[in-house]
Amino acid sequence: MMRIVLVFLLLLCTPALAHDPGRPELNEWFNRLTSGRGLCCSFADGFAVSDVDWESKGGHYRVRLENIWIDVPDDAVITEPNRVGRTMVWPLRFDGKISIRCFMPGSMG
Secondary structure (H helix, E strand, O other): OHHHHHHHHHHHOOHHHHOOOOOHHHHHHHHHOEEOOEEHHHOOOOEEEOHHHEEEEOOEEEEEEOOEEEEOOHHHEOOOOOOOOOEEEEEEEEOOEEEEEEEEOOOOO
């Protein structure tokens, strides 16, 4: 039973969604990314966000998902250097609401 749970948790983070499959050397890095909310890939898949769908004001971030602007909690921001350069978000959906587990800002182009 424990193996089934472990396999399920590993499948929840799909590195293919998070980055270019042509860069498999980043798989392990993605699987270790953490924010103050824990491992990013433990409960949510990450994906890239377009520059028009995120912003920073006064040291805080917000991101637009499903046409809704969501404030990124400070403890959800990944503080280590962004190896992919693109802005990434790991949202969680619960009871019809979206929350942010992890957010990694990129460079606004």
